[in-house]
Amino acid sequence: MHPEHPEALRFHVEGRDGEPGTVHEIPWQLGPVGEVGRNGIQAEEVLSQVKEYLTAVNHGEYENQHTTDAIDSIDIALASLHFRTAERAAAGVEGTSTP
Numbered sequence: 001m002h003p004e005h006p007e008a009l010r011f012h013v014e015g016r017d018g019e020p021g022t023v024h025e026i027p028w029q030l031g032p033v034g035e036v037g038r039n040g041i042q043a044e045e046v047l048s049q050v051k052e053y054l055t056a057v058n059h060g061e062y063e064n065q066h067t068t069d070a071i072d073s074i075d076i077a078l079a080s081l082h083f084r085t086a087e088r089a090a091a092g093v094e095g096t097s098t099p
Contacts, residue, residue: 008040034095044081047074 009026029040051074058067088094 032095032097035097044078047078047081050074051078 007030008028010023011025012023013021015021026046027040029038029042030036031039051071054067054071054074058064058071085094093099
């Protein structure tokens with residue numbers, strides 16, 4: 001794992017009207033799955049969930065171009081990560097800590 005990589009993404013959601021907020025955590029995958037097994041969430045999964053949510057709310061009176069652009073940008077990010085995985089698999093290093 002990269003030394004600057006946090007074990008979890010922690011974020012605070014503000015409460016309404018001065019109410020206390022909540023802290024949420026996304027536990028990231030620590031180390032390559034092929035070496036350490038599955039132990040957390042990968043970026044592709046988070047991006048896919050955000051895309052699913054935005055797609056679900058971007059219809060009818062709530063549909064707008066900014067949200068559509070965000071969905072398109074997530075698609076580009078997911079495609080780039082997919083190509084990276086394919087290249088690493090072709091090189092025989094996917095699932096390892098080999099750069």
